[in-house]
Amino acid sequence: MKHHERLALLGAAIALSIAATALVGGTARADGFRAITPTMTDRTVVLDGRHLTIGEVVDVARDGARVALSPQARQRSADAYGLLLEAAREGVPVDGFDRGAGAERRIRWFAGDPTAPGNQPHIAARELALFQRGAFVGAGPPIADESIVRAMLVVRANTMTAEAASPALIQQLIDLLNDRVTPVVRSRGTVGEGDRSQFMNVAATMVGAGDAYYRGERMPAAEALRRAGLHPLAPFGADDRVLAGSNAYFTGLAALMAYDARDALSWADLTDAIDLDGMNADVAPLALPAQQSRPFQWLNWDAARVLDMLRGSYLFALDGQRTAPDPDSLRASNVRQGAAWQAWTQLRDDLLVAMNSSDLGMTVRVGASPGDSWELETPQLRQYYVVGGPLSHGEHGYVLPSANADPYPLANDVEAFTIALANLDEAVAQRILRFTSTRFTVIPPMPDVPGRADSYGLARASDDDVADLVQDVIAQIGPVPPAGDALGKGVHDLQGQTRIKIERARRAVDDSFELLAEDLLTGTYWLDLRKLQNAHRAFGPAPTAVWNAFRRAVPFKPDAAITLSRPVATVAMQFIRSHPIERFYGAAARKAR
Numbered sequence: 001m002k003h004h005e006r007l008a009l010l011g012a013a014i015a016l017s018i019a020a021t022a023l024v025g026g027t028a029r030a031d032g033f034r035a036i037t038p039t040m041t042d043r044t045v046v047l048d049g050r051h052l053t054i055g056e057v058v059d060v061a062r063d064g065a066r067v068a069l070s071p072q073a074r075q076r077s078a079d080a081y082g083l084l085l086e087a088a089r090e091g092v093p094v095d096g097f098d099r100g101a102g103a104e105r106r107i108r109w110f111a112g113d114p115t116a117p118g119n120q121p122h123i124a125a126r127e128l129a130l131f132q133r134g135a136f137v138g139a140g141p142p143i144a145d146e147s148i149v150r151a152m153l154v155v156r157a158n159t160m161t162a163e164a165a166s167p168a169l170i171q172q173l174i175d176l177l178n179d180r181v182t183p184v185v186r187s188r189g190t191v192g193e194g195d196r197s198q199f200m201n202v203a204a205t206m207v208g209a210g211d212a213y214y215r216g217e218r219m220p221a222a223e224a225l226r227r228a229g230l231h232p233l234a235p236f237g238a239d240d241r242v243l244a245g246s247n248a249y250f251t252g253l254a255a256l257m258a259y260d261a262r263d264a265l266s267w268a269d270l271t272d273a274i275d276l277d278g279m280n281a282d283v284a285p286l287a288l289p290a291q292q293s294r295p296f297q298w299l300n301w302d303a304a305r306v307l308d309m310l311r312g313s314y315l316f317a318l319d320g321q322r323t324a325p326d327p328d329s330l331r332a333s334n335v336r337q338g339a340a341w342q343a344w345t346q347l348r349d350d351l352l353v354a355m356n357s358s359d360l361g362m363t364v365r366v367g368a369s370p371g372d373s374w375e376l377e378t379p380q381l382r383q384y385y386v387v388g389g390p391l392s393h394g395e396h397g398y399v400l401p402s403a404n405a406d407p408y409p410l411a412n413d414v415e416a417f418t419i420a421l422a423n424l425d426e427a428v429a430q431r432i433l434r435f436t437s438t439r440f441t442v443i444p445p446m447p448d449v450p451g452r453a454d455s456y457g458l459a460r461a462s463d464d465d466v467a468d469l470v471q472d473v474i475a476q477i478g479p480v481p482p483a484g485d486a487l488g489k490g491v492h493d494l495q496g497q498t499r500i501k502i503e504r505a506r507r508a509v510d511d512s513f514e515l516l517a518e519d520l521l522t523g524t525y526w527l528d529l530r531k532l533q534n535a536h537r538a539f540g541p542a543p544t545a546v547w548n549a550f551r552r553a554v555p556f557k558p559d560a561a562i563t564l565s566r567p568v569a570t571v572a573m574q575f576i577r578s579h580p581i582e583r584f585y586g587a588a589a590r591k592a593r
Contacts, residue, residue, distance in 0.1 A: 033213065034146060035213070035216030036147050036150070037063075040059050044066045044067065045066070047067055048070040048073045049073045049076065049162050050356050052155070052352075052356055054258055054352070057151055057252065057355070060154040060177060061147040061255075062150075062256075066177070066178045067174055077163070081165060081167065083366050084164035084238060084364055086386050086389050088114045092384060093384070094238070096241040114391075123237070127239055128234070130200075130203070131203040131206060131239075134200030135201070135204035135209040137196075138187075138188065138197035140186055140189065142184050142185060142186060143185045146182050147256065148252065151252030151253065151256050152251075153248075155251050155255065155355050156246055157174055158356065159356070159358055159360075162357065163242050163364060165239060166237050168234065169243060173202075175230050176206070180213075180228075181221075181225060181228050182212060182214075183213075184201065184205075190498070191496070191497060193494060194244065196244040199243050202243065206233040208222035209222075212224040212225075241360075241362065242360065245361050245405060246359050250410075250502055253506065254347075254414060256506075260509050260513075261344055261417065263576075263581070265337065267576050268516060269302060269334075269581075270542060271428070271516055271519040272330075272333045272431075273306050273309040274519075275333075275435075275522070275526075276306070276313075277313055277315065277523070277526075277527055277540065278526025278527050279326060279330060279431075280441070282315075282322060282324050282325070283307065285334075286306060290303075291303050301341070309541075309543065310543070312538055313543070314530075327434045329426075329427045329428075329429075330431050333427045340423070340424045343416050343420035346413055347416075354410050357404075359407070360405065362401060364397065367396070384401075385397075385398055386399060406496065407496040407498050408496065411498050411501055414502055415505075417505060418505045421473070421509065425473045425511070426470055428516065429466050432522050433463060445529065465514075470511075472507070477508075480501050482494075518569060520550065520575070521569065523543075524546070524550050524556075542584050549575075549579065550572070554568055554571055
């Protein structure tokens, strides 16, 4: 039996197996799946392959914004695809297309024009079989959050505009997003050098194999496509490699994490200002001369920001009860916060590069010529030069193997930010706990009254909660050892383990929000005490705005029991997550956008 006949039989067997699985699974909604609430369907994010922002990823992933390709991006992608086909026609070796991939690169799959009658059906059958097989790859439970899958899809659609995807492939990716056909994607099975398992799950949905969600309801992928009015994809060229050879699962997760981390850092600045008010602290460490003596840009910026939040506070008036020095956790909070902002900025900058460039292990550069660089004129690299012909519409260029799938420096940035965040969180935890000492507060907290302890206890953080949260954050910062398993017969001997790194960062950010909620509970409680101590005290516009808004959600009532339907820490965290800092301080555009 010939190779192409075996592939065709494999594809048919897979299709029958998938159909049987679909009949068993029915159309039941998956337990625990969190579908998005599309609130931005009237907004369209135009992908041009170069200017996608973190905020736009969030708009598409979480809020259901639509996507479209710019005419320039669509043409650039079509030109790259034409150059790939022309490369095969001219005999240029292309791993994963006319040659085997990885360890099989010396095996020639076909020769000559890929669109010729002798080649076209065999290439199409191979691609279809590979796409169908995607329903069976990957490990671990399916991703339960629709926004995560949508984030990886929009990042991949944007980066794919620089690669040799067939026009039908990139359009199908756009259509899945716009019609909310969300593939069932397994959460495990990537080692960080291309999230192949996750994107082969996507490939299966594109051809109607396996399961998918249509507007939040799980069903066979073929049915999801039918309801959306979409036809199954007929992949061609090197579509399996182009789609799956990307780190966009990691990059999409990093975009969602970075967006949320920006809010966490902003709230850390704001609760720092509230804590300074609550502790009746000395603001001298934030003053300009102290900052100029140690000119780290982000540390100085953060000090000025916190100082501005406190403008007009009673802290700038003399107070004989003000102790000095304050605990390091209060004096140095802006240092930890500024350092975390610096790490976040590096993460953001590299993330924007990753979201707007190719991470495929094959580089297709239309218009590149041997004279562009000395090495391109050497015999070794001239073999990858495509002169240009009918399939590329006369365009010339290079189709080169590359190492762009190695996910650095972004993988390092994620770990570095997690470490910086943990150091910030330790300062937050310690400054919360210092409020239990009259050495620093001078006045004691209001005593619990027998029979109605909730009058006071619910308004303050729990020491046990604080310790548990910060210990969990610290547990996320152990370095992920560089892995070097000789996979793919020794070809793929480096792994970035980006899934583990981004999961740790995500958990640290989520823990940080909970810790900041505890900080908010403590800080606002002490604002009430300082106001009871002296009714004329002012706290600055930003702390005052937060205090007033939060007290509407969690009242401070020393003369009556507090009645809440949920744990007070949960209420505080939901308050933070639903109130961007711009509501209380500044109206500037979000840094992440």
